Amino acid sequence: MSVVLKFFAALAVVPLLFFSSDAVGSTGTLAISLGTNTVCGLSAGTPSGTIYCTNISDSVPTSYQVLPTVSFDSLSAGSAFLCALKSSAEAFFCWNGDLSSLKRVYNGSSVLSELTVGEAQVSAFDRSVNEIRWWRNAGLFPASVSGNYSSLTSGNNFTCAITTNGTVNCWGPQGSAMQASFSDYNMTTIVAGDSHMCGLDSSGFVICQGSNSSGESYAPPGSPFEYTRFALGLSHTCAIMERNGTAVCWGGSGGTQLHTPMNGTTFEFLVSGGNLTCGLTASNYSVLCWESDWTNVSVRKLDLPRILPGICVADGGSECNCGAYPDSENLCNGTGVICQRCDFPNPITPSPPPAFPPTPSESKKVGIGWKVYAIVGSVGTFLGLCAITYFMWVICRRKKVHNSVIPTIAPSGGNNNAGATTATGNSSSGGNGGRLYPPNPFFSRSSSAPRSRMFSRQWSRALQRQRSGPSSFKDRADEFSFAELEKATKFFSLDMKIGAGSFGTVYRGLLPDGREVAIKRGESSPRNKRFQEKENAFQSELAFLSRLHHKHLVSLVGFCVENDERLLVYEYMKNGALHDHLHPKNPDFESPVISSWKMRIKILLDASRGIEYLHNYAVPPIIHRDIKSSNILLDAYWVARVSDFGLSLMGPETDESHLETKAAGTVGYMDPEYYGTNQVTVKSDVYGFGVVMLEVLTGRRAIFKYEGGDGEPVSVVDYAVPSIEAGEVGSILDTRVAPAASQEAEAVELVAYMAIHCVKLEGRDRPSIADVVANLETALALFEDSQRSGSSANASVISLEARD
Structure with a gap:
């Protein structure tokens, strides 16, 4: 199986190697957004791929960092x-x-691969289905176009x-005109600017088309492949x-006059935006920038670390066309x-035909060579x-096992309602009071995603490892007899009771x-008016947890x-619920959660990953x-x-989609938009988690x-x-935790500002x-x-306005 995975991993890498080695394109490791006055690059060395x-x-x-714990491969x-x-190539x-x-x-x-940004649109190659896709296109571009393309x-x-x-x-709106202007050329590379585009034709000569108001589309004369690695701005070309x-x-x-703004300095590549051009120096990978006012060229070195001279590919260099x-x-x-560029080969001159036809022996050698080539290729x-067939068989088999673990339990009658449960280890003080129970018309134990989407997700899981820890296919849940569980809990002794809630009572048990x-x-009495709700909550949680497996x-x-x-x-959670550590009944209760900001943030991170x-x-996705x-x-x-999936629903595919259902949840944590409209989305969970973050910061109950x-x-x-919006974060923090030092205070503030966006x-x-x-x-x-350095670090507090 590992051989098959390596085989497919190699196939997935080949297109990336081609673009990073044979064309510069409009993606890379350095980018300029002049409208926001921002220049960003991917760091080289330790760590690499940090923005x-x-x-x-x-x-x-x-300089400042963007998501310093995440690695990226292009900008x-x-x-x-x-x-x-992202370096995993599955998100941007x-x-x-x-x-x-x-x-x-x-x-x-x-x-x-080849993620590129225009004035408003974003596009990239989707190598899984061999097509170009667009995002943020405002309906001006197709959703996707199939085919084999290069130099996006x-x-x-x-x-x-x-x-x-x-x-x-x-x-796009200007696409037809731009395509028509290149109709007479055979191109090997192209790079777009604002309203013009340049590249090399198959003979190695510069071809520029589009706007030429300032001479930006002037193609300088010269030898083949004399000019390469283009950078196009608003009205200039480098x-x-x-x-x-x-x-x-x-x-x-x-105008059309050639300028050498940094004569004597060698560059790995150039990028442009607006009237600004920046180059990565070959000597030390620093960034130098200048504007296109050639009468007064002012060069500035940017405060950026060493920037990668090319896109890192995880192949070991074996597929680099021109070496590493x-x-x-x-x-x-x-x-x-990083693959060595191949965008400046020596022009190939066709060989003259031979003066005499090949001898029979030579023809025979050629014929044998082609036969050997054909046999090896076949x-x-x-x-x-065979490898593809085997891989698909394994994936489909694993999918079948994955779905088969959902137990089929005949409903005891009534509609499928989403009842409520109490998580293992919960106490009655866990805020269960005020919990609402709606009918759940969306729950179906037999629901499944389309086969194509299931296969694509299984493919992703087979080839890569999740950031927050691996998810895997869960073993079949065991079915116990009531007598076995009676014995495990000492006949449900009060000494073994560890919590109680609306669904029932939780006991600690010891299996044989x-x-x-x-x-x-x-609840065991069918005469109880809420028995059906608890029956449905039981079935809901059993169905969901039987097919979910994740470390969080x-x-x-x-x-x-x-x-x-x-x-x-x-499985038994020895340290109980977060609620009981934040709000202990005994004032003398000691817990590392009470005294440590780092512990609290770590717990929030774990839960958010779940x-x-x-x-x-x-x-399918789950709310x-x-x-x-x-x-x-x-x-x-x-x-x-x-924990506790008694109210969970199989959710819609996107953040913008919603389900219509009567509001359910716990007072204080429930999304007010959901409560008012009966429309639930994944953002409803984000609201509840925002309340938890405020609870962790303040030490107050919901x-x-x-x-x-x-x-x-x-x-x-x-x-x-x-108070947080007024910049007075310290006034609401839990006083049981010692005040954080400077850099640690930044971390606490980051959580605070993020929490208010969640709610x-x-x-x-x-x-x-x-x-x-x-x-x-x-x-x-x-x-x-x-804690490692004992000194402050330059970190950016990221405020989240989650608008696309």
């Missing part, structure tokens, strides 16, 4: 925003220059790429002279290599088809094989259905609907896990009596949000859970950096 940006409008520009920028493709983020709207635009199982590039209202025969195809690696520019204020870049393994910090093709478990026993979700061990008895058996799995990786501190449990190693008020109950949202009244204004995960990773990294 550093600087605002060039500042009097003393200093691209338009006038108003920048985008970056976009933001404006001041990070006020950091947003993950895409996340999926497809392998993307985007400008103002157009996106272009080269077909396998060298023809330029373009899309390139690198291959004979010496220096920059040459034309257009702008200088020198020292690229160290530049990529061991995560791959064998290779056959082996490849020595496993310690938590056993939730539901409570695992189901088994179940019991006998007569009127309904029991669920979970929710992210539900929203983005579970098939939990009851995120609260009493449903976040802690194991023996203080790893947090999300609903509490504020001693400074008139004695009326107040929500932690109403209590904390005004925005409208779901569209809230971040996605993936954004929450990324920022909690940043906050935890600030603590760890502070």
